[in-house]
Amino acid sequence: DSGVTQTPKHLITATGQRVTLRCSPRSGDLSVYWYQQSLDQGLQFLIQYYNGEERAKGNILERFSAQQFPDLHSELNLSSLELGDSALYFCASTIDPDSYEQYFGPGTRLTVT
Amino acid sequence: QKEVEQDPGPLSVPEGAIVSLNCTYSNSAFQYFMWYRQYSRKGPELLMYTYSSGNKEDGRFTAQVDKSSKYISLFIRDSQPSDSATYLCAMVGGTSYGKLTFGQGTILTVHP
Numbered sequence: 417d418s419g420v421t422q423t424p425k426h427l428i429t430a431t432g433q434r435v436t437l438r439c440s441p442r443s444g445d446l447s448v449y450w451y452q453q454s455l456d457q458g459l460q461f462l463i464q465y466y467n468g469e470e471r472a473k474g475n476i477l478e479r480f481s482a483q484q485f486p487d488l489h490s491e492l493n494l495s496s497l498e499l500g501d502s503a504l505y506f507c508a509s510t511i512d513p514d515s516y517e518q519y520f521g522p523g524t525r526l527t528v529t
Numbered sequence: 530q531k532e533v534e535q536d537p538g539p540l541s542v543p544e545g546a547i548v549s550l551n552c553t554y555s556n557s558a559f560q561y562f563m564w565y566r567q568y569s570r571k572g573p574e575l576l577m578y579t580y581s582s583g584n585k586e587d588g589r590f591t592a593q594v595d596k597s598s599k600y601i602s603l604f605i606r607d608s609q610p611s612d613s614a615t616y617l618c619a620m621v622g623g624t625s626y627g628k629l630t631f632g633q634g635t636i637l638t639v640h641p
Binding site for chain 1: 572626628630631632
């Protein structure tokens with residue numbers, strides 16, 4: 417168990433809908449990362465937050481947004497969902513914002529029908 | 530073309546075999562090279578990391594980096610059924626060391 421928690425574990429929704437994925441980092445970690453894992457694209461970095469501020473951005477669609485709250489938990493919002501958004505979404509956390517040793521949560525499996 | 534290329538396999542070997550997993554990359558800025566292991570229905574976990582070129586050994590695992598060829602490898606000796614997982618190479622460098630770039634992952638099955 418990495419100490420990173422993600423909810424929900426599974427999410428099934430329809431195209432055009434909006435969902436929110438939640439992540440709680442390990443105790444003491446200030447940085448949160450979001451990744452998308454799909455069969456065709458592999459594991460792709462979406463966005464990083466450090467102590468409430470956006471630090472780095474990857475291949476995140478404009479329909480997706482994220483934020484990190486004062487208690488350090490983070491939420492990833494996905495809107496106007498498309499079939500292609502079906503994937504595993506992972507959150508990871510670290511103390512140091514430049515650490516390559518990232519601790520991953522168990523993921524949220526999103527299915528868009 | 531992807532920055533990091535990794536053969537997705539799948540790779541199936543008998544218990545006790547030596548396993549070789551590889552990745553190639555195109556970005557010369559990469560400086561840290563990692564191998565993550567992902568069991569089914571779990572998140573990835575860091576297995577090993579190497580800075581720049583060279584070898585690193587940890588028990589049955591050896592990581593190699595050849596920056597001149599932009600090629601990294603992970604060797605698993607005396608493979609066990611518990612090694613069955615997806616192995617992802619990851620790299621980082623340049624301006625943001627938190628932004629990992631992953632390979633596609635290789636699915637490994639070690640059968641008794």
